[in-house]
Amino acid sequence: MSSKAVKPNKLVFKGDKDKKKKKRKHHHDSDARNDADALNNEGWVRADSLDDLVGPLFITHPSDPPICITTDKENRLLAYPLPELAENTKPEPVIVEQVIVGARLVGTTNSFTFKSCTGKYLGSDKFGVVTCDSEAISGQEEWNPAITEAGIAFQNVHGKYLMVDEIANGGFKIRADAEEVGFCEAFRVYCQARFKHKNKSEKKKALPAGAAEIDNIRKYQSWGAGRIHTTKEDERELKRARQEGRAAEAMLDRRAKVKADRYCK
Structure with a gap:
């Protein structure tokens, strides 16, 4: 009797599809970027x-x-x-x-x-x-x-x-x-x-109140299957909140009024 271990068969269910092996992609873009950075750091x-x-x-x-x-x-x-x-x-x-x-x-x-x-x-x-x-x-x-x-x-x-x-x-x-x-x-x-001293990247310009709210919703909305849901309330309240330094709080309140969102609670 052979002492060689036998590898157990993989359990397969009816209707399962064979998984295709993913081919590893060569990161030509990152390699080129690294080469460019190396050239820029020479001389x-x-x-x-x-x-x-x-x-x-x-x-x-x-x-x-x-x-x-x-x-x-x-x-x-x-x-x-x-x-x-x-x-x-x-x-x-x-x-x-x-x-x-x-x-x-x-x-x-x-x-x-x-x-x-x-x-x-x-x-x-x-x-x-x-x-x-x-x-x-x-x-x-x-x-x-x-x-x-x-x-x-x-x-x-x-x-x-x-x-x-x-x-x-x-x-x-x-x-x-x-x-x-x-x-x-x-x-x-x-x-x-x-x-050579590298200057710190300049701060991004602040988005308009409406655009900032949409960006905030995309980041934190946990429902809607990717669809953006915004409130119909006046954006002037959001602009006023930004001037008073409570923009994040105001955006959270506006999201909570649209529909139940677990990240608003």
Whole structure:
């Protein structure tokens, strides 16, 4: 006698129909949406708010030629010339020394620190000398960025602004002794797309009183086989209730007057 277990037959009643197996659908739309989101989260985009300054940054200036802030192995801050780019092409860092990491100081809204790839902080003294060799944060390593029409300006603790200064040999030098914000003090900052601050979705506009009532009925009506039943009472009472902040209560009362609804009791 075979020891193999015999699977019991399924109990079938007269008149039962065979159930067809459902084929699994491939979610091409969701896959395409995910691919699009992944593409949108790649690369570098222009920072246009203070919240965008948290994370890896690429700080450039539209001088002639354009430059970007770069650190070297000796923790010196340099104005490195950018290569020529095709039209409508955004600049991106090509070496890790061109990436500066921004962080908001705890308990503040407008105070930031900026750290190089070697872990040293960007700072400036009262004479405007900019360095990037500090391992700890003090007042000289604090910056207050400001959003302007031309770009982002960086103010130090002494009230002076970071600037790009052209020197005699045709190069550029980074200083922090500008009194006001002008062209030389306005930087173009880029952040990684995946770290860019996403604004909260705007609140939906309030529906008219009648439309809001119908939407409420569709959501909560437990009878009528899908048919919408509304009261014939004047909608002006509903508008008045909305102004007084009791719209939900008024809609419940109006539903209760149409017919018995278990969710109205």
